[in-house]
Amino acid sequence: MFDPVASDPTLSRLVDALAAAGPKALTAIRSARAETRERVWSLAGASSPDSNVQVIVDLDGVLVLAHSEKQDATATWKKTFGHHPLLGFVDHGSGGSGEPVAGLLRTGQRRQQHRRRPHHRHPTRPGPNAEEVPARAPSLIRTDSAGWTHEFVAWLAKRGRWLSYSVGMTTTDAIHHAVLKIPPAAWTVAVEPGGEIRDGAWVAELDGDCLTGWPKGMRLIVRKERPHPGAQLRFTDTDGLRLTAFATNTTGDPIAALELRHRRRARAEDRIRAARATGLRNLPLHDTAQNHIWLEIVQIALDLLAWMPMLALTGETRRWEPRRLRLRLFSAAAQIVTTARRRHLRFTTHWPWTGVITKALARLEALPNPG
Structure with missing residues (x-):
């Protein structure tokens, strides 16, 4: 239907040329993606993430193993060898999938911070005194406990009214001892996506010493639940209940709703699976500059696989992942x-x-x- 498919040598020469251009090529590609995303979202109307109350960006890392010597490949935190790219995905909600808005190619080490802002444009409207204010709730950055560092949370808190966050936290001994002091009446029953009560799970908010040294306005919410089969427990978990925690600066919502919102971060794992099925199972080139381009190509492919369902599909078909799209539609x-x-x-x-x-x-x- 389209032009002839380029040969492998032609694609290799193109990647080499883009890699030689360095940051200039990456900036051009990312700017083009951002402009196209703005156009697609405007065409999608009610199906667009922009139509939701809040634009949610999930940050997550992807372990990409290297089976040969490649530039910047190192030992990973899982005792393997390779790279650990960090990706940001806009969550399309329960009725859709998601799309990448930022990617950073990193070594296999885990503790590298991602400071480049995701390339999506938050709509604004004129405000008083000719200022620009958000047209809806601030964009939300959501991540697991890998983002639980003072530096990262402080960076998020400095964004002010433009950005909200929901960051998973490790249940330290201090948090555990604070949980033991929570009176039974302070616990709220957790809820499920449909609004029904979650049997065997409760949430509560911590304060006091647990927040010392963290940014002003941060809230710490814990969840205790009866463990499901295979859940990891601590020896000190009270009454055999599993504890998890997260931090947020969102106010005005019930803590059960905030905890459900944070739990929906698990959809990022679906985005990671789609990325692996679209070229991120490995980084095929040797030089880091070349693999930077490869990572952008993977994100372009994921963009197309997210925008097409957003514009053309409805219902359950909007949630189809790359393998199912290839089997049922593209082939x-x-x-x-x-x-x-x-x-x-x-x-x-x-x-x-x-x-x-x-x-x-x-x-x-x-x-x-x-x-």
Whole structure:
């Protein structure tokens, strides 16, 4: 349907040329992705993450093993060898998937901070005194306990009204002793996505010495629950209940809702799985500059696999991951037929997802032409 596929040597020369350009090429690619994302989100309307109350960006690392000597490959924190890229994904919510907005290629060591802001544009509206204020709730940065450092949380807190955070925390001995002092009446029953009560799980907010040395306005919320099979417990866990904790600066919402919002960070694992299925299972090139370009190519592929469902698919099909999209949509047999000076794309009638494909193409054709 499109131009001939480039050969491997042609692609290799292109990657070498982009890598030789250094930061200039990366900046150009990221700017183009940001501009395209803004266009796609505006076309998607109610299906866009921009239509939600809050734009949520999940940060997570990906262990990429190296089976040969590659530049900057090191021993990882899991006692393997390779790299540990850090990616930021915009969460499309329960009705969609997600898309990458930032990526940083790192060595295998875990403790490297990510300071580059994700490339998405937060809409604004004119405010009093000609200031720009957020058109909705501040964007939320959500991460697991790997982000639990004074430096990272302080950096998030300095963003002020433009950024909120929800960061997982390790249950230290100090947190554990503080939990033991919480009166039974202070615990709130946890909730599930549908609003139903979570049997065997409770949440509470800590204060006092646990917040000493942390940024002003930080809230520490803990969850205790009956362990599911395979859950890791501490010897000191009270009554055999598993403890987890996270920090946030969001105010005005019930702590049970904040805890549910943080738990939804688990959807980032689905984004990581999609990235591995779209070229991030390994870094195929030797030089770090080349693998920087490769990481951008992977993100472009993930962008396309997120934007197409956002614009063309509905319902359950919006949550399909790359492997399912390839099997059901991208590998469908079709024939290009020219008749009456018009070109038609005909799909076989017995393919179970022909209706999904034709409806998706009709939705795409109905979109305004960007020119």
